[in-house]
Amino acid sequence: MTDRFNFTQSLTCVACGDILADPITLSCGYTVCSHCFPVSSPTSVKKSVFRCPVPHCESATHLFGPELLADVTVTELTNILRKYLPNCSLPPSPCSEIDTTSNSTDFIATSVIPLLQCHSCTSPVVDPITTPCGHTYCRLCILQSKIDTDQCNTCYRPLPKFSNLLSQAPNHLISRLVKDFQLSGLLPCNTRETALLDSVHLQQNNVPLFISGKVILPGQSFRLPIYAPNHLRMFRDSLIPSSRYNGLCLAAVHRSRPQVAQFGTILQIIGVEHHKDAIIIDVVGVDRFKLDTHQEEDETTLVANFEILHEASIRQLSIEIPNSPSADDHLGLQKQHEQVSQYAVDLADTVLRFIQHLSQQSTMPAGVLHTQTAGLLGPLWFESMKALHGPMPSKLNPTAVCWWAAVVLPVAHTDLYLLLRTIPIIDRLELVISWMQNLQSQWERCRSSAIHAFSQVPQQL
Ligand SMILES: [Zn+2]
Ligand SMILES: [Zn+2]
Ligand SMILES: [Zn+2]
Ligand SMILES: [Zn+2]
Known part of the structure; x- marks a missing residue:
């Protein structure tokens, strides 16, 4: 195997300079050996406060502290590297850089690429988040599963708070490998443009609506308690993984019988609390939208076509003031x-x-x-x-x-x-x-x- 993907460099610990041993991925997204962590701060007696062992880390806070488990994916990658290490150190043959039919390509296709899949959706991982239990998921996948349960779907250990998963840095090592393989054409380019609330279109079609008793404005934070089974069902049915807002969203309109209101607010979910008979959702309003049409799918589901009223696009409409100069030129x-x-x-x-x-x-x-x-x-x-x-x-x-x-x-x-x-x-x-x-x-x-x-x-x- 020639090391045209810089495996050796990618899997080297920045703290000790050796191939990663029992690698753990910190909430700042960097991976280090477990014995290189934590570097406790001399001024602190608290075990959870530590200095990041990665010299160029710019993250102000590091969550999860010392109870991190080995990064399952990176451990597998280092095992593979060790197995092939003797060959790795050989200088690449002159044609290796362009030889895509060589053993190295087969080897990558069979051993490495399957490791770069999300533990939830089994597609190549997008915006990879590694949990403290060491499992890697797409950010949108782990947020979605945090709505349903407080446990990791792979090992059943507790998951961190929703807000931590939302703000956690992506796993830099896995992100880089996925990108390298995509650039080389070995992995399909998966830009994960979710169909709804994508980053391109303001006009959105067939979006499930969340009917709310309150008018929630853009910028407003709100706690939504959800108790009743049909309310819970509507909530789950109307959850939208959104690449535009990089998280899970609801298109909320308030109830104004007999119709629903014509204007609503996209709510981004920023927190989830699981209780015995309820879940409490923390949301923040992002953009407004205006309904074009809506229709009832069944008793609890309304879907709508609407236009997002993005503030930057609205400013153009508000140029009506008296005695203003001619707008001709x-x-x-x-x-x-x-x-x-x-x-x-x-x-x-x-x-x-x-x-x-x-x-x-x-x-x-x-x-x-x-x-x-x-x-x-x-x-x-x-x-x-x-x-x-x-x-x-x-x-x-x-x-x-x-x-x-x-x-x-x-x-x-x-x-x-x-x-x-x-x-x-x-x-x-x-x-x-x-x-x-x-x-x-x-x-x-x-x-x-x-x-x-x-x-x-x-x-x-
Ligand atoms: Zn760090
Ligand atoms: Zn190390
Ligand atoms: Zn996924
Ligand atoms: Zn796990």
């Missing part, structure tokens, strides 16, 4: 774009200032009746909103401001849905500002009638 159009962007930033600034105004420490002494809205909701409210929905976005990102303001302000579901279906960003921000004005005038009206009522009391005595 390119320069005029560009000027118009700049004006709209600046206007959106100004509106976002107004929204943020109002939220800050509501969250101030109230300047009035406790117990005094007043109509001012400064400090109406207070600093405690502001802190809890930031903890729930993330920090306040910058006014330079008006889209983020609009969604963030909508989830922190006390607003009815019908208003949230109105926002979801409003397309241009300027109109959305103006809608949020109208809520703020309503809140302000309601509060002032309500407080002044209370003050008036109180002022009447002593005169009646």
Whole structure:
């Protein structure tokens, strides 16, 4: 066997320079010998905190700690390498680089390629994730199986948290081998474009819908408890492995009887908790979509054709402001774009200032009746909103401001849905500002009638 795939180099431990022995793959995606790990940090007494033995590793955190088991695939690869090692060290024959009918090709086809298959879908692994128990799956495959069970499908050991699997670095060694074999034509090129929510098309057909009782906005985090068997069935049927969002998604529309709503939100699943009679799903809204048509497949399944309203494609539609220069020429159009962007930033600034105004420490002494809205909701409210929905976005990102303001302000579901279906960003921000004005005038009206009522009391005595 000639080493035209640099097996020896790929399977050499970067920590000790030898062929990997009992290889383990860390959550940063690098593989080292088990005896090269962990390099405990001298400042730490905790066993789970360690320094990565890979000098060029840039990962800030390493999960799973010392209880990692041998990487099954890489162990097999090193066994093969050891078996053929004497030949490996021979210099390649002059024609070996192009000789695809040689023994080396047969050998690769029969011994190595089967090892590069996902333990779940048995296709060449895509975006390979190695679990702490040492089994390698495609990222989408392991996420899908984590929805069904907390155990590895191969060895039944517990799996890490869903969020860890979602953010874990791919197994660099296996990724590289798969890529090399694909480039050489020995392995089919599998780009894994899932048919639904792929990274190319905004128009999507026959997508199963997830019917939700809530309007969930883009950027909003939400916990979905799923108890009832038919709800669970609908949830499973509507799960979409998505290459566009690199994870599992739901196309969620809220229930508005007798029809479903025409606008919905793609939810990305970021966490799963298994309980005795329920699962709790953590989701975050990503993009909105607009239904074209939908039809009932059976009692619990709705499928729809829809268009994803990606924010970048929407900006083009929102260039209607009064007294703007003529859009005939390119320069005029560009000027118009700049004006709209600046206007959106100004509106976002107004929204943020109002939220800050509501969250101030109230300047009035406790117990005094007043109509001012400064400090109406207070600093405690502001802190809890930031903890729930993330920090306040910058006014330079008006889209983020609009969604963030909508989830922190006390607003009815019908208003949230109105926002979801409003397309241009300027109109959305103006809608949020109208809520703020309503809140302000309601509060002032309500407080002044209370003050008036109180002022009447002593005169009646
Ligand atoms: Zn590392
Ligand atoms: Zn080593
Ligand atoms: Zn797979
Ligand atoms: Zn396993």
